[in-house]
Amino acid sequence: MNGLRSPGVPILRLGDVLVTGLLNELDDRTAIAFTEELTERISAEGARGVLIDISRLEVIDSFVARTLMELTTVARLLGARVIVAGMRPPVAITLVELGIELVGVETALNPEQGLAALGWRQAPQPLEGARRGTAR
Amino acid sequence: MALPGESTLASHGPKRPARAESRRPPAPAAYPVRTEEDLLTVRHAVRAATIAVGFGLVDQTRVVTAASELARNAYVHGGGGTVTLDYPREPSGRRGLRLTVKDEGPGIADLEAALTDGFTTGSGLGHGLGGARRLMDEFTVRTGPGEGTVVVVTRWAVR
Secondary structure (H helix, E strand, O other): OOOOOOOOOOEEEEOOEEEEEOOOOOOHHHHHHHHHHHHHHHHHHOOOEEEEEOOOOOOOOHHHHHHHHHHHHHHHHOOOEEEEEOOOHHHHHHHHHHOOOOOOOEEEOOHHHHHHHOOOOOOOOOOHHHOOOOOO | OOOOOOHHHHOOOOOOHHHHHHHOOOOOEEEEEOOHHHHHHHHHHHHHHHHHHOOOHHHHHHHHHHHHHHHHHHHHOOOOEEEEEEOOEOOOOOEEEEEEEEEOOOOOOOHHHHOOOOOOOOOOOOOHHHHHHHHOOEEEEEEEOOOEEEEEEEEEOOO
């Protein structure tokens, strides 16, 4: 399993925040490779926050849950805060029934709110007079 | 050809193929669980089966998640096995989806402990078996040293 990369799981950098997402077809090896790559990127780029969009995940079983918890713990040890955003409502219901609390994992309703919680700001809005198409 | 309980559904006039298909459950099918890729194949098959039975989105997610846990158990603890899907129907016409997850592994030494949250001998969280029981309507386990393990779970459609 050494040297595996996680194709299809891009990790973007926005300032000091890394933004990434999990795909539904997450198998065990991809999950492990993703964890390793994200950990390296946090360290190499001095990221202080990580946003993981999970809105594509249709199933979170105990393996994926464990991956998310470990990822969060490892990132915290490196000094980065992880927010998992966009969990589908049926997935949330199922996780509760499964008995998994995702201990220690911060969540947000969607990526925008997750980024806001991480302190990431949009570029300053254009001045009021410079906006187009707002008068209606 | 109509099965009991299908006549009312059949009276709704012309159907799109998807609905016609959903009236007649697919034949039982068995899927091997020998590799990690097989785990994904099982999830896909179970998702398709839940849709064929007419489950809502939450029930689909419950059943696919339970299947994922049980198939993983068979793969990790049982050294591989099979997942069989079939489509029971109650006399009332209520439809269901049943998963039979079978392995020829060493069996579960202490079933009560294995059903307790947090108990694990593998890489999971120890919620697999107990969690699958909570996600499904019916749950039985037959296991013993040298006999392997058979878990049978059923979820019934609402209505």
